[in-house]
Amino acid sequence: MDMQTKLIFVSQLGDDIRRFELNMDDILDKKSESSIYEIREDCGLKVCLESNNEKDYIEIDSCMNDEPSILRPGIWKVLAGYSQEYGILTPGCYGIKLNIDGMAYEFVYKVLPISMEWEGLLNLRSYLESVLKGLSQNLYMQHLTGERNIPIDTGFSIHGMYAYLKQSKRELYVAIDQITKNPITDIAREYGERSYSVHPDMKSQRWLSKKGMSLNSNPYYSNIVYEKHCISHKDITPNKWIKKMLVEIIYILGNMDKKYTEIVNRLNIVLKQEKAEIERLVKEIEMDKENWSLDPSVIYDKNVKLNGLNSDIENISKRVVALKEAQAEIQCIKVQLSYYVYETWLFQVNVADSLKKAPVSLFKDARYAKVYEIYSNISEADSKSSDRNIYFPSKKTQDLFEYYAVVLVVEVLRNMGFQWKSGWIADRLDTDLYNGELPKGTVMTFENEKYYCELAYDKVVEGNNRVYNQSKGAFMRYSARHYRPDIRVAFFDQSNRKMLGAFIVEAKCRKGKYMINQESSDPSSLQVQVLDYWGFGYCEDPRGNRPPIRDVIKKIIVIYPRQDCKVEYSRNDMNLSFVQVEATDDNDVKRHFGYMRLKEEIDEVINKYI
Numbered sequence: 001m002d003m004q005t006k007l008i009f010v011s012q013l014g015d016d017i018r019r020f021e022l023n024m025d026d027i028l029d030k031k032s033e034s035s036i037y038e039i040r041e042d043c044g045l046k047v048c049l050e051s052n053n054e055k056d057y058i059e060i061d062s063c064m065n066d067e068p069s070i071l072r073p074g075i076w077k078v079l080a081g082y083s084q085e086y087g088i089l090t091p092g093c094y095g096i097k098l099n100i101d102g103m104a105y106e107f108v109y110k111v112l113p114i115s116m117e118w119e120g121l122l123n124l125r126s127y128l129e130s131v132l133k134g135l136s137q138n139l140y141m142q143h144l145t146g147e148r149n150i151p152i153d154t155g156f157s158i159h160g161m162y163a164y165l166k167q168s169k170r171e172l173y174v175a176i177d178q179i180t181k182n183p184i185t186d187i188a189r190e191y192g193e194r195s196y197s198v199h200p201d202m203k204s205q206r207w208l209s210k211k212g213m214s215l216n217s218n219p220y221y222s223n224i225v226y227e228k229h230c231i232s233h234k235d236i237t238p239n240k241w242i243k244k245m246l247v248e249i250i251y252i253l254g255n256m257d258k259k260y261t262e263i264v265n266r267l268n269i270v271l272k273q274e275k276a277e278i279e280r281l282v283k284e285i286e287m288d289k290e291n292w293s294l295d296p297s298v299i300y301d302k303n304v305k306l307n308g309l310n311s312d313i314e315n316i317s318k319r320v321v322a323l324k325e326a327q328a329e330i331q332c333i334k335v336q337l338s339y340y341v342y343e344t345w346l347f348q349v350n351v352a353d354s355l356k357k358a359p360v361s362l363f364k365d366a367r368y369a370k371v372y373e374i375y376s377n378i379s380e381a382d383s384k385s386s387d388r389n390i391y392f393p394s395k396k397t398q399d400l401f402e403y404y405a406v407v408l409v410v411e412v413l414r415n416m417g418f419q420w421k422s423g424w425i426a427d428r429l430d431t432d433l434y435n436g437e438l439p440k441g442t443v444m445t446f447e448n449e450k451y452y453c454e455l456a457y458d459k460v461v462e463g464n465n466r467v468y469n470q471s472k473g474a475f476m477r478y479s480a481r482h483y484r485p486d487i488r489v490a491f492f493d494q495s496n497r498k499m500l501g502a503f504i505v506e507a508k509c510r511k512g513k514y515m516i517n518q519e520s521s522d523p524s525s526l527q528v529q530v531l532d533y534w535g536f537g538y539c540e541d542p543r544g545n546r547p548p549i550r551d552v553i554k555k556i557i558v559i560y561p562r563q564d565c566k567v568e569y570s571r572n573d574m575n576l577s578f579v580q581v582e583a584t585d586d587n588d589v590k591r592h593f594g595y596m597r598l599k600e601e602i603d604e605v606i607n608k609y610i
């Protein structure tokens with residue numbers, strides 16, 4: 001008995017294991033690119049294809065590899081594990097391409113968030129994209145085509161140009177090569193000097209009586225005549241369009257090449273900085289190991305930071321390699337197209353600015369129509385990208401929520417009259433150089449008439465011993481195990497830059513019931529974390545005699561996704577508030593849920609404590 005073709009999903013959440021099967025009838029009933037399976041983001045997941053045809057296979061994305069996995073019948077593939085050790089899928093739509101009996105079927109499976117509503121997550125991503133292109137996406141993941149999603153220019157649109165060109169370059173080369181060897185021509189009648197006479201007319205007779213006298217020695221028998229003859233003519237509208245399209249594609253490729261160079265240079269600067277930081281940390285760790293009186297937690301913290309830096313360098317290096325590979329591919333395509341334009345008869349074809357609408361004759365020849373099709377797809381990539389389904393949105397929900405928290409605080413400060421002076425996109429640099437990222441350790445500055453304000457995103461607060469060796473004021477910690485708050489906002493006097501106070505915003509994309517331990521005296525992990533933050537100090541004069549400011553943190557605000565469970569902190573050991581937020585489909589952030597409540601909390605800090 002033949003085996004029925006099936007696609008099998010097996011999910012696991014703790015001890016709960018569930019099996020879901022799709023046979024060919026179920027698959028054929030589904031619409032293309034629709035969702036065929038849904039799973040929570042905290043579940044483990046594996047998949048298998050059952051078929052008696054060895055040529056059948058599926059292409060499916062997972063968190064284990066940067067590119068889609070190809071599975072033959074009978075092979076199980078773990079897409080996500082139940083623990084961080086195996087990798088966890090992030091919410092979004094992930095692509096599946098089934099190749100069954102020579103037919104291809106494209107669908108998605110959906111990973112649902114556990115800490116917020118699906119609509120809220122989509123609104124969050126949409127809003128972050130409006131702030132900075134690519135901020136909600138991992139621009140280095142690969143798609144079902146197997147092409148790298150290169151982070152340049154307008155994000156997915158120029159990647160679309162690159163991926164489409166790479167996929168279609170062979171068809172483009174074949175079409176242009178055939179055109180240059182056997183182009184469309186027109187029959188034209190032109191006057192020219194000939195050694196024989198066929199159809200003399202009045203113009204040819206006038207030429208003989210004037211210029212022809214000097215070229216013919218016998219006035220009664222002409223060896224050279226000037227008459228109209230039919231010739232094959234290439235300088236016609238279809239060929240002008242071919243040259244116009246190739247020149248424009250070359251121009252696009254040149255801009256892409258330039259953009260890749262800018263991004264690679266920027267990434268290399270980051271690599272150089274992080275490698276220097278690693279060298280410094282390694283030396284410090286070696287010195288600390290010889291200090292027997294030093295708290296072991298200090299070395300542990302530095303090793304954690306060292307591992308993080310090594311991981312960053314590995315990821316950035318992979319990005320650089322991917323960019324350089326794409327850049328080399330673009331340069332090869334550009335060189336080949338330039339050969340056709342400048343080294344063949346196309347060089348003699350005149351291109352006029354009046355070429356606005358392609359003629360009908362362009363589409364009657366399959367070779368010309370193919371070049372026009374490829375050209376149109378590239379030039380329209382921007383408009384098409386907005387309608388394109390983006391699978392593999394692979395930035396973690398927690399990261400997206402942190403970005404959203406930063407944007408909320410920035411907008412609150414701006415709406416309170418602060419001017420955003422520097423940091424991140426306020427530097428008015430080319431936003432493409434940020435690769436759709438908000439780099440950790442970013443410091444932004446704001447000013448109004450009274451205050452100078454610094455907002456630090458995910459920036460390390462150094463230990464007190466290290467701060468005393470610095471030349472300028474800095475935040476400091478004493479014995480804290482948590483020293484990287486998501487957002488730290490500090491206020492200084494505008495006239496003398498004296499520290500006035502600071503507050504911390506921590507973004508937690510989790511259920512409210514896990515934040516505060518109400519049933520026990522034992523603190524939750526969040527409580528331990530914010531208590532460490534509450535103990536931060538600020539040293540205004542590290543090399544002077546003034547003692548550090550110990551009560552510099554005036555308030556800690558924890559923001560978390562909108563949900564039924566509301567969190568309140570009843571103890572009086574620190575000033576701690578909880579604010580629920582949720583993005584809406586409105587680009588005006590002031591209309592997002594929780595914005596006004598967050599603004600009230602920040603207002604209270606400034607008016608009461610600063």
